[in-house]
Amino acid sequence: MKQNNLHRWTVLVIAVVYLILLGETFHVFSLSDFPMPTFYGLINGTWAEQTETYLTEHIGFHDTLFRVKSQADLLLGEKRIRDVYVTDEMLLEKLTADNTLTPEDLAAPVSDFYEKTQIPTFLILVPSASEIYRTLLPANAVSDEQTSRIQEVYDAAVNGVHCIDACNVLKSQKDNYIYYRTDTHWTSYGAYYVYQSAIQKMGFTAIPYDRYVISHLSTDFRGDLYERTLYENVRSDVLDCYSYEGGAHITEVTAWYPDGSSGSRGNSIYSESALLSEDMYRFYLGAPCEQLVIKTNLDNGKKLLLYQDDFGDCMITFLLQHYSEIHIVNLNMAESGNVQIDPSEYTQALFLCSMENWEKLCDTNP
């Protein structure tokens, strides 16, 4: 090819690549997602950052391009994508412990709560799937250890805080479907086994597993780890719903939002609309809210104050068989002070959170 023709072709091909890329970017463009410039945003650089983030997430052929890059990395020997280990069976998050926090720092929020309120307080720190399925991680994979770290936090908690060992319970069930393959959360099945262990220590008898009717809501659930990696060679997950016909029923659900507003969610904690969205896990407790009060038809006068993160969502359905009221405080949302809680009104308090998230929360809100 003549040199001049080659130059013309180079410019032409690059122009065509631009046209295709920009054409598809405009095709998927959504004004509502695009960051609108503000005076302060322009001055302090936040608008420029938001625009770059928008482009990173919404550029044309995003998923295809991302998969090309991740496949190339895997081909060259990399074993994880965006800090998620890719195995044949499941996606496992790389765990990073915050070594600046001591076990005492991590136990302090619960210990302080107990010392202030003196109500029976329980603590469940849930290990991540990467801890339970350590053997599935690639050889020499770097992922911080959680079992001993959780035990250290339990040992550092004051006497009176009842710590519930979820690690050994989950390890004993590791051959079962206790964690999603494509999501960081545990399955309802995993949550049930920890519930079974916890509820006995909380003074109740667990509802036997065979009393529950299990319905498969979706067999095509792909969770947050899939969203991060877009890795398709791991089977999609099954989202289950457990219901106990002969048990307690919800009479009222009220949610409080960070802006101070509140609203009734009828008599169900489930959100059917979430099944049509990308985040199907939201089915269990609906859209995130700061606080949620669930009242049941039980009149045993037992009230539970539950401080939890997303891991609690699929355990609620089991817990509400034992309480007339469960008051949920979402640990992932900073307290706005819109709803005042008087702990003395509650029979028990339960802190339920994943260890990974608990460290982050203690670091940001010591």
Place this chain on the structure above:
Amino acid sequence: MNLSSLTFLVAGLPVLLLCYYFMPNKGKQAALLTASFIFYGWGSPLRVLYLAACILFDYGIGLLLEHWREKKTLSCAVLAAAAVVHTAAMVWVRNAEATALLYPFGFAIYTLQGLGYLIAVYRGRHPAAVNLLHLALYLSFFPILYMGPMTTYLEFSEQIRRNHSSIVHLSEGLALYIRGLAEKVVLADTFGYVFRELRQTNGMSMLTAWLTTITFSLYLYFEMLGVSEMARGLGKCFGLELPRNFSQPFFRSTVTGFMQSWNITLVLWFQTNFRYFLFGSRHKKWQKYAILILMWILIGAWYGLTLQFLLWGLAVGVLLTLDQLVLEKVFRKNFVAGMLYTGIVMQFVWVLFFGDSLSETGSIWAAMLGFGNGLIDKHGVYFFTSYIALLLIGMYIATDLFRNITERLHSTKWGKILHVFQPVLYGLLMLFCVASMLYGDRVQGFWLRL
């Protein structure tokens, strides 16, 4: 905005190229200046005011130096005062909390270009710029301000005046920009990520320590090379030939050979405007080496005003002196021994460059010598097995061997086939760069602080 951001690649660059090529010749320089100001103002418009003030300062001082050319004492005093102002401004911008809004800003390069221009006017290399537009464009030309390559006002203004831009320039420029982008986002960002991960290891083994410093040197090389090549490519798109800044420095037989291929225009600036301008070229032997060491300490200070950078400069200066005194002669006959010596000693020197403190540097050095946490550890083995292919590819590209093989390939049948498919290959490489930019764990290069 930076040259490897998606905002620039998918929006800034096509808009700029369309404006530039459809603009009548008279308006092209103004278009480039406007683009440079928008580039710097993107994210924080205050930077534009600061940049404009600096340009006006240099313009005024240049005219004063021209005016008092015959009055040597006066013009020398003006130049000295301007040098103090430039240096003080650079130190202030780097360290003051209040100047956070001025970042990212290529102030380190700006300082050298501005000062270089004033020294050249003082020495009578060229007259002071009368055309403010030309000087402003030279001092603020956005592709080069982050990492160079630096050029002189004389070369730059002559090329601007000639105003040569054609489809050949555009094609070669885009190809060079895409190659530089790939070096930055595909190689440098990956090595930077591995380096960050390895550096967090508590109690490094020998393997981890060596991997840490090797990945850092590759990260730094591809980061600086990539940005420089992108700048050269963009310059070419606008008809400007900018000099090469790097020339495959790895696997050289002497530290001198390594440093002559590393950030070439920066070293050249210090040689012209510091070494020869202040001290001339005739010295006793010991003076020559003392000046060389002092020059490298200053280069270290230019990278960062910390003890670590000063010690890095000192170490490089001492190694270059050793080379000139003894080692060049020894290694001329034994290339392999020289290559091993240079490779190993430079890895120790890079630890000074990236270490946060002397204690961190000391512990990594100890680990490299086998006095750390054993010979191998899990962390090191994982990263070694995961990235060995990419490390080998990176090292190969960073050597002369790669250049030789690409040159030889041109004359073969495969070379001719590749040549025909070159446009498509560049299109695919550009898409792969976009794919790499979607990962989201991009490394904020230390050069943003330059």
